[in-house]
Amino acid sequence: MRVLILFLLSAVSPGQPSYEKANELFVAQKFPEALVAVDEALRLDARLVPALTLKAKLAMAANRLDVARLCLEQALAIDPKAPYAQFLYGMVAYMNNEMREASTRFQKARELAPRDARVALYLGLTIESVGKPADALALYEEAIRLERLSGQQQADTLLPGARLLFLLGRLEESERWIRQALQLSPKLRDAHFELARILLKKGEAAQAAAEGETALSLAGGSVADSAIHYLLIRAWQQAGKPDRAAFHAGAIKAREN
Amino acid sequence: MLRILLLVLASTAVLCSVEAPPIRFEEIAAKAGLRFQLQNGEAGGFHQIELTLGGVAAFDYNNDGCADIFFTNGAEIPSLRKTGAKFSNRLFRNNCDLTFTDVTTEAGLAGEGYSMAVAAGDFDNDGFTDLFVAGVKGNALYRNLGKGRFAAIEMPKAEARWAVSAGWFDYDNDGWLDLFVANYVEWDAAKEPRCGTPERQYYCHPNAYRGLPNQLFHNNRDGSFSDVSMGAGIGRQIGKGMGVAFADMDGDGFTDVFVANDSVRGLLFRNQGNGKFEEIGLEAGVALRDDGHAIAGMGADFRDLDNDGRPDLLVSGILNDSFLLFRNLGGRLGFEDYAQRTGLLMSTRQLTGWSLGIYDFDNDGWKDLFFALAHLMQLDRYLGRESALPNRVYRNVGGKRLEDVSADAGVAFEGAALHRGAAFADFDNDGRVDVVVSAVNGPAKLFHNVGADRGHWLGIRLRGVRSNRQGLGAAVRVHLADGRDLYNHATTAVGYASSSEAVVRFGLGASRVDSIEIRWPGGHVQKLSGVAADRIVEIAEDVKP
Numbered sequence: 001m002r003v004l005i006l007f008l009l010s011a012v013s014p015g016q017p018s019y020e021k022a023n024e025l026f027v028a029q030k031f032p033e034a035l036v037a038v039d040e041a042l043r044l045d046a047r048l049v050p051a052l053t054l055k056a057k058l059a060m061a062a063n064r065l066d067v068a069r070l071c072l073e074q075a076l077a078i079d080p081k082a083p084y085a086q087f088l089y090g091m092v093a094y095m096n097n098e099m100r101e102a103s104t105r106f107q108k109a110r111e112l113a114p115r116d117a118r119v120a121l122y123l124g125l126t127i128e129s130v131g132k133p134a135d136a137l138a139l140y141e142e143a144i145r146l147e148r149l150s151g152q153q154q155a156d157t158l159l160p161g162a163r164l165l166f167l168l169g170r171l172e173e174s175e176r177w178i179r180q181a182l183q184l185s186p187k188l189r190d191a192h193f194e195l196a197r198i199l200l201k202k203g204e205a206a207q208a209a210a211e212g213e214t215a216l217s218l219a220g221g222s223v224a225d226s227a228i229h230y231l232l233i234r235a236w237q238q239a240g241k242p243d244r245a246a247f248h249a250g251a252i253k254a255r256e257n
Numbered sequence: 258m259l260r261i262l263l264l265v266l267a268s269t270a271v272l273c274s275v276e277a278p279p280i281r282f283e284e285i286a287a288k289a290g291l292r293f294q295l296q297n298g299e300a301g302g303f304h305q306i307e308l309t310l311g312g313v314a315a316f317d318y319n320n321d322g323c324a325d326i327f328f329t330n331g332a333e334i335p336s337l338r339k340t341g342a343k344f345s346n347r348l349f350r351n352n353c354d355l356t357f358t359d360v361t362t363e364a365g366l367a368g369e370g371y372s373m374a375v376a377a378g379d380f381d382n383d384g385f386t387d388l389f390v391a392g393v394k395g396n397a398l399y400r401n402l403g404k405g406r407f408a409a410i411e412m413p414k415a416e417a418r419w420a421v422s423a424g425w426f427d428y429d430n431d432g433w434l435d436l437f438v439a440n441y442v443e444w445d446a447a448k449e450p451r452c453g454t455p456e457r458q459y460y461c462h463p464n465a466y467r468g469l470p471n472q473l474f475h476n477n478r479d480g481s482f483s484d485v486s487m488g489a490g491i492g493r494q495i496g497k498g499m500g501v502a503f504a505d506m507d508g509d510g511f512t513d514v515f516v517a518n519d520s521v522r523g524l525l526f527r528n529q530g531n532g533k534f535e536e537i538g539l540e541a542g543v544a545l546r547d548d549g550h551a552i553a554g555m556g557a558d559f560r561d562l563d564n565d566g567r568p569d570l571l572v573s574g575i576l577n578d579s580f581l582l583f584r585n586l587g588g589r590l591g592f593e594d595y596a597q598r599t600g601l602l603m604s605t606r607q608l609t610g611w612s613l614g615i616y617d618f619d620n621d622g623w624k625d626l627f628f629a630l631a632h633l634m635q636l637d638r639y640l641g642r643e644s645a646l647p648n649r650v651y652r653n654v655g656g657k658r659l660e661d662v663s664a665d666a667g668v669a670f671e672g673a674a675l676h677r678g679a680a681f682a683d684f685d686n687d688g689r690v691d692v693v694v695s696a697v698n699g700p701a702k703l704f705h706n707v708g709a710d711r712g713h714w715l716g717i718r719l720r721g722v723r724s725n726r727q728g729l730g731a732a733v734r735v736h737l738a739d740g741r742d743l744y745n746h747a748t749t750a751v752g753y754a755s756s757s758e759a760v761v762r763f764g765l766g767a768s769r770v771d772s773i774e775i776r777w778p779g780g781h782v783q784k785l786s787g788v789a790a791d792r793i794v795e796i797a798e799d800v801k802p
Contacts, residue, residue, distance in 0.1 A: 131606065238590065
């Protein structure tokens, strides 16, 4: 027992406390303070993989993909089987439009962590962008299945698949996925926007306009205001309300000027 | 009775054996003596201009009835000087036997600077087609003097802007062609932004450059032009212009303008008929992709695809953009996305397109699509695939579906290259539309249309009297004996940086022409009947005293 305790004590990295502090600061979105703490952790233990991974996340948040890549290369050199580092490396490559590298990394991460829904989702996005919609759709479905299994279903996870189904012209299925997302998160701006697009495509202009207006009133998400205004121009025009359409056209033009 | 039965059976057999004959091309540039290699002058500096050159024109400069070919060419960087013959723009005379002779020197068209685009049009109404050549730091206007020679004409003094496309049209219907120039971004070799790392440099995204307004030059009818961009409302709009296309989208007798922009929204200038334009891209639903995303718009063509008499709009983009196809619904309804329903959206998602054209390659009465393709250079390292791509051709199935028939278009059609400009004409006057395509740092290609005859055809060479000499802007309706109507209009502004023949072409399918209606710029309507098919007819404007 004494030997075991000694072993455990010696196995704790000297940088661990600083890393834990840095992680708490990261969660609190205090990024500059988190960077100081993680640098301290790495000064104490340059081989601390979680700290290298955290530093990579901080670099990604600051759009320093080059720094993130270096940190992750170091982390994976120390522990090639670190699934989260592989996943983040895939993210860096994805954000850099390096789809071949992203695909390789996500696939490795998926082998290491087959129950991680995020990995399936991002591998799907990568695969979709290189022109394999059927494979991508299967991965989106897998991501949803994994989240359901874990009891942590996210509305955002339903959106990429719904968008792809829309592009494929499978409007009814796309709408079903979007409505599921809205059940999970009724104030999800992007989902209201996607629902508005589907309704407009189906010729239900007035409902599309109402959904679009709802989307515009909500914060967050990745859909730009201009995209929603553009949809609303067409929806209101088709709904026979040219004055409302003109209002939204004016909103885009005001931003351009 | 037996005879009738046999006839019915025979006709049934014919119907059953008829399959849609493939659209097929042979690549004959070398055989035809069309030896041209587009040089972008790259020397490892990742200059943006290296990506965007390559305009081509198909036009009949010597009025012998055979379409000739003009290629623009690059220059050394950063001097932007054509330091050797390899950078020369080139004019090839069509010998009317599907061979070509380089006549650049005698024509005086070798050019200066880093050339990008070309627009062909008879701006002085003398019956000889003139040329405008757009460039990175200056444009050139060449008057066709006849006898195979051209002379440079001074343009209005203006700040040198990087123009990528241009086109001729008569915006005020005064009978004289005006000039629209689509400008791209502010660029200076010495101040070129650097993207990537020293070890891993790449071409910057267009966001790294400031956009420019387009320009409109009014023809003063004396060989000079006035810059009317601001007064007309054209110059107030900043974009990153790449392709320009013209059509009278609302049938009011005045030609409207669409500009495809790179990574910012497309611009649709509605001609108000009083010398002013209103930009209505957003209101018309052609400014952005269906999801509100601005694609990297490149080439454009503005032509009726579904035979409803309203010009539709086709725009190429880059990888993961999908190409845009907007169907003109008419009136206040504007346009709707038509790329998804026709199958074009998913089919083009993995493509990067430059020039393009909406032409009826199989003469079945439905206009098809041609795309000159290539991914951006240096993209291969990111994608794990080649930047060079083969071109694509899509068959229009009844105006409702666009079917990629490239795989059946011939062995040479599968050849990959860094394709850029493309111009369309019937170079051998056999009634089938051919295509000439430029390729960055590679030989130009001449795709000779050798597809099986699918139908009759008609080419109309307009001769304006009150209107501009070439009748550019005139809309033509061909009423067929089987009751169908076909629509097209006269324009040379087609695709990306390029210019195509002014002949208005129709594939007639199995039918014949019953009557023709020409709506000349300004709205004057001329009707004809008894026009025979399978030929080019010249129709002069019927001007009543």
